[in-house]
Amino acid sequence: MRPALSRLKLEDIRTTNEGMSRCLRLAAVASQSDVPVVLLGETGTGKTLLAHAIHNSSLRAGRAFVSFNASAMSDTLLESQLFGHERGAFTGAQQTVKGKFELAHGGTLFLDEISEMSSLAQVKILRALEYGEFERLGSERMLTCDVRIICAANCSLRERVAQGKFREDLFHRLNGLTLLIPPLRERVEELPALIAAELKASAAREAKSIVAIHPEAMARLLAHDWRGNLRELSHTVRTMVLLCDGEVILPENVLFSPDLAASSPSVARESAEVSPPNGTHAFDSQDLSLSSALSRHVQFVYGRTNRNQRLTAKLLGISRSTLARHLRALP
Numbered sequence: 001m002r003p004a005l006s007r008l009k010l011e012d013i014r015t016t017n018e019g020m021s022r023c024l025r026l027a028a029v030a031s032q033s034d035v036p037v038v039l040l041g042e043t044g045t046g047k048t049l050l051a052h053a054i055h056n057s058s059l060r061a062g063r064a065f066v067s068f069n070a071s072a073m074s075d076t077l078l079e080s081q082l083f084g085h086e087r088g089a090f091t092g093a094q095q096t097v098k099g100k101f102e103l104a105h106g107g108t109l110f111l112d113e114i115s116e117m118s119s120l121a122q123v124k125i126l127r128a129l130e131y132g133e134f135e136r137l138g139s140e141r142m143l144t145c146d147v148r149i150i151c152a153a154n155c156s157l158r159e160r161v162a163q164g165k166f167r168e169d170l171f172h173r174l175n176g177l178t179l180l181i182p183p184l185r186e187r188v189e190e191l192p193a194l195i196a197a198e199l200k201a202s203a204a205r206e207a208k209s210i211v212a213i214h215p216e217a218m219a220r221l222l223a224h225d226w227r228g229n230l231r232e233l234s235h236t237v238r239t240m241v242l243l244c245d246g247e248v249i250l251p252e253n254v255l256f257s258p259d260l261a262a263s264s265p266s267v268a269r270e271s272a273e274v275s276p277p278n279g280t281h282a283f284d285s286q287d288l289s290l291s292s293a294l295s296r297h298v299q300f301v302y303g304r305t306n307r308n309q310r311l312t313a314k315l316l317g318i319s320r321s322t323l324a325r326h327l328r329a330l331p
């Protein structure tokens with residue numbers, strides 16, 4: 001079973017996917033120095049997990065790993081959160097409190113959802129990083145900070161700079177190594193192994209003896225688009241383990257989020273109340289177009305045949321040149 005985040009190392013994350021392997025190789029390089037790292041990936045792809053693994057595999061392992069979610073922070077609390085405050089620094093400051101920079105001293109400061117940071121947060125963080133020192137609110141004493149920075153974002157920071165939403169000077173300060181974590185739908189070939197690992201862990205937690213997944217249930221899992229990535233995978237597998245009565249996961253045990261909403265009376269009632277009579281909002285997060293289903297099916301069969309083009313074309317009943325065209329058009 002995977003170790004807890006506080007002990008997770010890079011070698012605990014395994015993959016057979018090329019994009020993910022590249023990402024892990026870069027992570028290993030990053031772990032051997034203090035170079036700032038930007039982790040770019042969709043929600044649920046494992047940015048937080050990877051940030052911990054880099055820290056635990058670095059020379060700073062055993063020192064503090066401190067997270068700061070910049071998007072969830074109001075500007076009024078920002079400075080005190082980042083740099084701490086002295087007792088009496090403002091109304092309600094009843095005791096001296098250390099900020100994130102001070103807590104992370106000697107270790108790693110993980111700046112999450114960095115692309116959503118307010119401009120004030122960008123200025124404050126840049127200043128602390130440029131000068132390597134800061135003061136607590138209400139104090140004149142300069143404190144030095146020796147922190148390794150790892151950032152996470154779910155969209156390109158370069159684009160945010162181009163849009164005028166992210167400071168270029170901060171971008172250059174943070175942009176040491178950028179690690180692109182591929183979405184799960186681009187890791188189809190390793191879905192069976194990821195599902196098996198989650199199933200084993202989940203069945204052990206629930207003390208259930210589950211020995212197999214019905215082929216139709218597996219086909220549903222493999223054809224899904226996993227917009228919530230590994231987080232969605234983990235929830236889906238946990239639910240199917242809970243729903244499974246025997247030793248084999250059946251197709252009806254595989255429920256994805258919209259199915260779950262429909263099967264829960266309270267959620268179904270809520271959505272009925274806000275839906276227009278012919279509402280489509282329950283499907284808003286899903287791409288239900290035929291071209292997308294076709295592309296998923298081609299990926300699914302191609303993955304199941306271990307990327308054997310001859311066999312894939314035969315199973316799909318199309319020529320190899322038509323298959324090649326579909327493969328080129330894949331996202």
Ligand SMILES: Nc1ncnc2c1ncn2[C@@H]1O[C@H](COP(=O)(O)OP(=O)(O)OP(=O)(O)O)[C@@H](O)[C@H]1O
Nearest residue numbers: 013041042043044045046047048049050230231234
């Ligand atoms: N390589 C992996 N193998 C198995 N499970 C994983 C892997 N990476 C992440 N997970 C699981 O997926 C879930 C989401 O991971 P994590 O929180 O790191 O994603 P994230 O990219 O930080 O998401 P967000 O953008 O929402 O913060 C967690 O439960 C995590 O344990």
Ligand SMILES: [Mg+2]
Nearest residue numbers: 047048112152
């Ligand atoms: Mg995260």
